[in-house]
Amino acid sequence: MPQESARTAGWCVYILRCADGSLYTGITTDPVRRLAEHNGGGARGARYTRSRRPVELVYAEPAPSRDAAARREAAIKRLDRARKLALCAAS
Template identity: 55%
Template structure:
């Protein structure tokens, strides 16, 4: 989960967090459209999963949380 410069939160899935974070902050082609106008973004929360399927399921669950629930997870 990323925290954007406007304090919004962005959730996604990747196999290479360092590369993806760099793309979000520097690349206008590979970075998510959402984060392009909200730079810089910082890593706020990370979970590791054994496979992409479980990571995508968890991403979906995280996106359904309220902002306050996401912030509580980040701060735990």
């Protein structure tokens, strides 16, 4: 998994690659559980990823708090696709 240290952090920002090649960004306290949810393990997966399964985790970044994770998520969502892919490749 990208950046294993994100699993032990309180909050993290993650990027998923969907089956159609699109990217989805979110925040969570448990990337492994959240990935399972996005892939159909329960009814808590995002609407966006439901029709784009399977998804794979391609990036995870620890954050010190929920607020910091949400701010970083917003910043990543403002990036264009090329910059998001570069971020994933650098991890």
